[in-house]
Amino acid sequence: MMKSTKSRWLAAISAALATLFLTPGAVRATKRPRYGGTLRVELQAANVSLDPREWKAGSLSASGSEKVATLVYDRLVVLDDFGRFQPVLASEWSHDVSWKTWQFKIRAGTKFSDGSPLTPADVAAALQSLLPSGFQVTAAEAGVTIRAPRSTPDLLDQLASGRYFVFRVQPDGTLLGTGPFYAAETVPSASSESTQAAIKPARMKFRANEEAWAGRPFLDVVEVTLGLPPLRQLLDLQVGRADAVELAPDLVRKAKQENLRVWSSAPDTLLALRFDDAQPAAADERLREALALAMDRDTMANVLLQRQADPTAALLPQWLSGYASLFESPLNLERAKELRASLTANKAGGAEPLRLRVDAVGDLMKLLGERVAVNARQANLTVQLMPHTAASTSGMASTAANPAALHLFAWHYDSLSPRAELEAMVKQLHLQESPETVQGLNEPEQRFAEERRLLNERRVLPLVVLPECVGIAANVRNWMPARWGEWRLADVWLEQGETVPSSDNPPPRNSESVRVPGARP
Amino acid sequence: MLPNSERLCVRPHRFALPLLIMFFTAELAMPAENSSLEDGMRQLAERVATIPNFHGSVRLEVHQDANFAAATGTGWKETFQQELEKGHITVTDEANAPPLRISLAETPTQVVLSASTRIGDREEVRIVALNRALLPATALPVASVRLERQLVFASADRIVDASSLWNDSEGGLALLVYRNSELTALKLDASGAVKQSVSLAAANPHATRDPRGELTSRGVGAEVLLPGKSCEFSWSGASDLKCRMAKTTAKSWRNTTFLLSPCDGSGWKLEANGADWTAADLLQVVPEAASRKESGALLSEFPGPVVSMNGEQNPGSALVVTRNLRTGNDEVYKITLACGN
Numbered sequence: 001m002m003k004s005t006k007s008r009w010l011a012a013i014s015a016a017l018a019t020l021f022l023t024p025g026a027v028r029a030t031k032r033p034r035y036g037g038t039l040r041v042e043l044q045a046a047n048v049s050l051d052p053r054e055w056k057a058g059s060l061s062a063s064g065s066e067k068v069a070t071l072v073y074d075r076l077v078v079l080d081d082f083g084r085f086q087p088v089l090a091s092e093w094s095h096d097v098s099w100k101t102w103q104f105k106i107r108a109g110t111k112f113s114d115g116s117p118l119t120p121a122d123v124a125a126a127l128q129s130l131l132p133s134g135f136q137v138t139a140a141e142a143g144v145t146i147r148a149p150r151s152t153p154d155l156l157d158q159l160a161s162g163r164y165f166v167f168r169v170q171p172d173g174t175l176l177g178t179g180p181f182y183a184a185e186t187v188p189s190a191s192s193e194s195t196q197a198a199i200k201p202a203r204m205k206f207r208a209n210e211e212a213w214a215g216r217p218f219l220d221v222v223e224v225t226l227g228l229p230p231l232r233q234l235l236d237l238q239v240g241r242a243d244a245v246e247l248a249p250d251l252v253r254k255a256k257q258e259n260l261r262v263w264s265s266a267p268d269t270l271l272a273l274r275f276d277d278a279q280p281a282a283a284d285e286r287l288r289e290a291l292a293l294a295m296d297r298d299t300m301a302n303v304l305l306q307r308q309a310d311p312t313a314a315l316l317p318q319w320l321s322g323y324a325s326l327f328e329s330p331l332n333l334e335r336a337k338e339l340r341a342s343l344t345a346n347k348a349g350g351a352e353p354l355r356l357r358v359d360a361v362g363d364l365m366k367l368l369g370e371r372v373a374v375n376a377r378q379a380n381l382t383v384q385l386m387p388h389t390a391a392s393t394s395g396m397a398s399t400a401a402n403p404a405a406l407h408l409f410a411w412h413y414d415s416l417s418p419r420a421e422l423e424a425m426v427k428q429l430h431l432q433e434s435p436e437t438v439q440g441l442n443e444p445e446q447r448f449a450e451e452r453r454l455l456n457e458r459r460v461l462p463l464v465v466l467p468e469c470v471g472i473a474a475n476v477r478n479w480m481p482a483r484w485g486e487w488r489l490a491d492v493w494l495e496q497g498e499t500v501p502s503s504d505n506p507p508p509r510n511s512e513s514v515r516v517p518g519a520r521p
Numbered sequence: 522m523l524p525n526s527e528r529l530c531v532r533p534h535r536f537a538l539p540l541l542i543m544f545f546t547a548e549l550a551m552p553a554e555n556s557s558l559e560d561g562m563r564q565l566a567e568r569v570a571t572i573p574n575f576h577g578s579v580r581l582e583v584h585q586d587a588n589f590a591a592a593t594g595t596g597w598k599e600t601f602q603q604e605l606e607k608g609h610i611t612v613t614d615e616a617n618a619p620p621l622r623i624s625l626a627e628t629p630t631q632v633v634l635s636a637s638t639r640i641g642d643r644e645e646v647r648i649v650a651l652n653r654a655l656l657p658a659t660a661l662p663v664a665s666v667r668l669e670r671q672l673v674f675a676s677a678d679r680i681v682d683a684s685s686l687w688n689d690s691e692g693g694l695a696l697l698v699y700r701n702s703e704l705t706a707l708k709l710d711a712s713g714a715v716k717q718s719v720s721l722a723a724a725n726p727h728a729t730r731d732p733r734g735e736l737t738s739r740g741v742g743a744e745v746l747l748p749g750k751s752c753e754f755s756w757s758g759a760s761d762l763k764c765r766m767a768k769t770t771a772k773s774w775r776n777t778t779f780l781l782s783p784c785d786g787s788g789w790k791l792e793a794n795g796a797d798w799t800a801a802d803l804l805q806v807v808p809e810a811a812s813r814k815e816s817g818a819l820l821s822e823f824p825g826p827v828v829s830m831n832g833e834q835n836p837g838s839a840l841v842v843t844r845n846l847r848t849g850n851d852e853v854y855k856i857t858l859a860c861g862n
Contacts, residue, residue, distance in 0.1 A: 033731050033796070082849035083630050083653030084677065087701055107702075157630055214702065215729035322626035322633025323648060325584060416629050444633055445648040478798045484629060491730055491798065 033478065037494035038221040042236060042245040043067065046227035048204075050183060051175055052163035053129050057424040060269070060360060063412040064226075066162070067487055071206045071222055072113075073165035073177035074213075076104055076123070077156055079416055081483060085156045089123065089166050089178065089213075090143075099153040105143040110213040112168060113182035120144050122168045130163050150440045157417035161486070180217040180490035181206035189227065202226055218478075218493035237471045243494070244476065247469040249308035250364060261472040265485035266319040267310055267465035270411040271368060273356075274429055274460045278403030281347040282354060287381070288458035290339035291354075293332040294379035300371055301464045305364070309464040315425055315451050317465050319483070321418045323448050327455065329462075336379035353382035357404035368463070369408045416484065422447060431459050558625075561634050561651045562601040568647040569621070569636045570608025575645065578611045579638070580618040585625040597625075632656060668806055668819040671855045673840075674713050678705075680851035682829045683840040684736045684743070694840070694853065695743055697721075697736040702728065706736060706743060708756050717756045721745060724752045724764050735775055735831075746773065778832040778839050780806065782858050789819075789858060791839055793827035801846060802827040806858070824852070 045064030049055065052069060055062035076090040087093075090104040110118040120139035127146065128137040134149035148155065158164065167175040189202035206222040228236070230248035234255060237245045247255055247262060255262050273291075275282045282288070297311030313329030314321065346352045354376070358369045369385045376383040386404055411429075415421040419441050426432050431454055441447045454460070468485045475495040481487045569575070583598070601623070602612045624635045631650040638645050674683075679699035686693045686708070693716070696707040704726050708717040726734070726747050735746040742755035751767040767773070778791040792805045804827060806819040825844040828851075832839035838857045845852050 032733070033798075079629055080849055084849065085654075091701060154630075213728060215727075215731070217730065318626055320628055322628045322631060322650065323624070323635050323646075325624055325626070326622075326635060326637050326646060418628070443648075444631075444635075444650050445646065448635075448646055448648060477796060480799045482629075495796075 033218050033491075033493040034496060035216070035218050035493070036220050037496075038223055039219050039244065039476070039489065039492060039494065040242045041222060041224045042228045042233045042242045043224060043226050044228065044230060044233070044246050044248075046189075048224075048226060052165050052167070055163050057162075057414060057428050058411040060410055060412050062163070062414065063268075063485075066414070068204065068206075068224055069165055069177075070179070070487060071181040071489060072179045072183055073167050073175075074179050075160060075164055075166065076127075077160050079157070079160040079482070085160060089118065092143075093156070095153075095155075099151045099155075100148050102146045102148070102152075102155055103143060104146070107213060108142075110178055111211055112176040112178055113209045113211075114176055115211065116168075116176075118166070118168075118178055123166050126166045126168070127159075127164065130165075151442060153442055154417040154419055158415055158420050161416035161484070162414040162420075178209075178213060180209055180212045180214070181219075181222055182209050184221075212490075214490070217490040219489065222489055234471060237473060240473070243473040244479075245471045247471045248362075248364065249305045249466060249469065252308050252469045253306055255471050261474065261476075261479075263470045263472060263479060263481065264308075265468040265481065266483050267312075267317050267467045268413050268485045269466045269468070270312070270315070270317070270413070270462060271309075271365070271464050271466065272315075272409060272411065272460055272462045273372065274407045274409055275405060275458070276407065276430075277405075279352075279354065279405035281352065282405030284343065284347060285458065286339045286342055287347060287354075288461075290336040290343075290379055291376055291381060291383075292458055292461050293330070293336035293339070294375045294381065295329070295372070295461065295463060296331055296375050297329055297463055298331070300368060304367055304371055305464060305466065308469065309466045312462045312465045313455070314462055315454065315460065316418050316421060316447075317413060320413060320416075320421065321444065321447065321451075323444060326448065327452070333378055336381075340380045349382055353384040354406050355386050355404035356383050356406040356408060357386045358408045360408070360410040365408060365410065372406075372408060372463075413484070418444070418447060422451065426454070429460060431457075558597045558632070558634075558651070558656060559600040561632065561649050562597040563604050565623075565634045565636055565647060565649045566601050566604030566608070568649065569638075570605060570610055572638070572640070572645045572647070574640055575638065576609055578613040578615065578618045579605075579621040580615065581612055582620050582622045583625075584622065586627070627653065630654070668821050669857045670821055671857075672852055673855050674709065674853040675845070675848075675850045676852075677850055679732065679844075680829070680842045680853060681732050681734045682736045682831060683842050683853045684738050684831055685835050685838065685840055685855075686738055695736055695738050696853070697734050697745060698851075699732045704732070704734065704747075706745065706754070719754055719756065719762075721752065721754070721762065723762050724750065726750075733774075775831060778830040779836070780832055780839055780856065780858050781836040791830050791832065791841070791856070793823075793830065793841075795827045798826050798844065799846070801825055802843065804841060804856070806856075819858075821856070823854070824848075 043064050045061055047061060048065040048068045049061075050065070050069055050072060052065075052073075055065055074088050076088060077085045077093070078088050080086050087107070089107050089110060091107040092105040093103060095102045104123075106118065106120050106123055112118060120141070120143055124137045124139040124144045127144070128135070131137065131146070136147040138145050146155065165177065167177050169175055183204060184207040185205040187203040202225065204224045204226070206224070208217050208220050210216050225242075230246070230251055233242065233245035234247065234251050236242035237260060238258065252262055252264075275288060277283060297313075301307070301309040301311045311329065312324060313327040314324035316324060318324040356369055356372060358365050373383040373385055383406065411425065413421055415424065422441065423439055441450055472479050477493050477495055478491045480491065581598075605612060619638060622637045624633075626633045626635075630653055632653050633648060633650050635646060635648045674694060674696070676698065680696055681699055681704070682697040684695040686695055693708065693710045696709065698705050698707055704721040704724065706719045706721055707715050710716050724745070724747060733748055737744045737746075739753070741757070742753060742761070745752045745754070746767070746769065748769050749766065750764050752762055752764040754762040780789045780791065781787070782789065787808060789806045789808055792807055793802045795802060802823045802825065804821045804823055806821070823841070823843045825846040827841055827843050829842040830839055838855050841854045841856055843852050843854065
C-alpha cells in the first residue's frame, strides 16, 4: 500500500515535470509585457495645462505640462535615442533644396481619442497655432505643407520636441489628442478655479486609448497627482503610494542610499542670473564682470546641489549644443575685487545694494540666491535678496515698489533644436533689442559666436544646469524616457503583485470628480 | 556585412508627384553627408589649418565624454594629425607648445567636433557637425566560448521574428518586421541582402506596442501566425496572401527552443527573459538531458532584450532576435553549439 502511494506520487511529480518542460505553452521562452494596472505619478507642479498654446517657452510649468501632454497627444515625428527621426503622425516627409518647404504625409487611419478621424486640416490648424510667426501651414488631401520664412534644416528637431503636439480644438474649447491615453477625469484642488483652457487640478486620471494608432498602451490608467512637495513624494514612493515621483536634487542621494531606483535625464534646466535696467548701477559693465568673476559655480553644484548639478558658463547645455565646454568660467576673486574697487562706493554698496529677486519657486532656489549674495560679498559687492512673492514669478519685469536689478531664474530647455532654443531664450529673456538678429543660425559655429557675444554682454550669467531626477518603483518595467527628459509612458508596464491599489491613495478632501469634455466615455 | 539600406531609416519620397521631382532634385543637390568620424575630423583639420597666423607645432588636448570615447576609438586622432600636417601644423607632446583643444560631443541629432585655440588675445574656434544617425555603429564584440554567436542581420526596423532558410537553395533568412507600423515579410540571401519583400498589411493585424508574430518558411512561401489569425503567402507576391481565423492561445506560439549538440546529439534549451525592454538579456543554454546536468548552463550576454528565439528550421542552430540598446537596431544572431572548444 505504501509502495503504491509512493509510486503514484513519483508518477505525479514526473508527469508534472514532464508537463513543465515538454508541453508547448507551459514554458515561456521570453516574457511578454503585461497589460493592465494603474501607474501613479506625482509631480511638483501645482498646475498643468493641456493646451500647448498656453505654454511659455522655458518655464518650469511648461515642462510639467509637457510631461502630461505626451500622454494625450502625438507629434508628427519623434527623435529616438540614436539620433534618428521616427515617423509618428507623419508617415513620410520631404523638403525642398532650400529647406524652406516641407511636406508631411499624414498617417492614414489615425483617430482621435473620441474615435473621429485625424485630418490634415487638424494637423495644419494645430501646428499653425504653435509655430512662430512667419511659418505657414497648409493642408492638402493627404498631408500638410509647412513653409518656413527662412531655411530651416532643423524643422524636424523642432517638431519632435516642446509644444509641437497635434490636437483638435473642440467647440467647448477643450483639446482632443491621438495619443496613447485620454484625459478621463480631473479632481481639482479645493482652492483652484476650474477653467477649460487651463486646468488646475490636484489629480488627473488618464485612461488607455484602446484605438491608439500605435497600439493600446500596456497600462490601463495613469494617475497624476500635482503640487506635492518633494519630501512627500519621496515618502510616497518609499511606502508604495506612488510609482514614479520627481526627486528634488537634494533628495537624490537619500533616495539612492535607500536603494530606490533613480533615473536622471541630461541637464534640462538652467539656473542663471539676469540683469535688467531697474537699478542704474547694474548697467555698469565692470560691476557685471565683477559679479561674474565672483560666482563660485563649483560650490553651488557640488555642495548646495549635492553633485546633482553641473557648473556652466553657457546658455545652451553641452548635450544640446555640443560646444558648451568651450565656455570657461574662471572664478577670480582678486580680479573681481579690483573691478569693484574701480567703482564708486555706493554702487552695489551697503547704501544702495543690488536687489536680487528669485523668479522661481522652491527652497533650493532661495538657497542658491543666498549663495549668490555670499559670493558677491566676497568681492565686496552687496546683494540683497528680495523676499519671494507671487508677482515675482508671474513675469520677468520687476515690481514697481522694489525694482530688482538681478533675477535668479530657472530656464527649462524645451526644444531639441539648439537654434530654436537660443532664439527662444533671447526673445523670452529680453537678451537683445531685436531678437531677429539671432534667427537662422543653422550652423553650430554661428550659434557659438552668437552665444559668445551674448555672454560677453553679461546681461545673463549662467550658473548651473540641473538634470531631472525621477524615483521609480521596483515593479515599473520599460521605463525608458528620452535622454533629454521626455517620458514615454505608453510602453511602461507594471510587474504583477507589487502594486498598491490606487484606492489606497485617497483623493484630497473637499474635492469633486469632474469629467473632461471630449474624452471617450 | 550589414546592408546600409537596412541600417538607416529610409523615407520614400512619394507624397505628391509634382513635388517629387523637386524634392528628388533637392536631395541630389544637397552636399554629401559626412559618413564617418574620420571624414569629420578631416574637415575640422582642414578648417583649423586655414586659421590665419596659425602654424608651427601644437599640443593636442582632447575632451570627450567617457562613454562616447569608448565608442569612437582613436583612429580619428591619426586622421586629424595627418590632415594638420598637410597644412604644415605639427602635433607635439612638448608642454610649452600652444594647446589646440579638440572636443567631441554627442547631441541628440549630431556629433559635434570642435577645435579651439588662442592666438595672442584672440580665441579661434572651428566647429564641424556630423549627422549622428549616419555614423556607422562600432563593431559589436562577439562572444564565442563554447556557445557560438554570429550577428547575421541588423535593421532599424523592428524585427518580430526570424526564420532560417537553410534548406533553401539561396540559404539566408526570412524575417517578419514591423516597418513604419506595417507588418512586412522579408527574404534575405545568405549575404544579408533583401531579395524579396511582401507586405502583410492586407492581413490587417491589430496595431500593438508589443507586435507578435511567427514566421515559418514553407518552400516557395511562408506561414505567419498572428494573434487571432494564421496567414500563408508565397514570396512571389502579396496578392497570394490568404488568412484564416485561428484561435491563438499560449500553446499556439512557439515556446521552448532547443539546440542539438553536434558532438553527442544532446538537447539544450534556450532561455531568456525579454521582459524589460530597458535591460540587456542573458541568454542561457541549459542542458536538457540529466546526464549533462553537471555541465551547467552556457551563458551569452546580449546587447539588449531578447524578443524572439527560433530553432525550428534547423536543429543545429537557433535564431535570436534582440533589440540592441546601444544602437537602437534590432539584430538577429545565429546561435550554434561548438562542442570541444
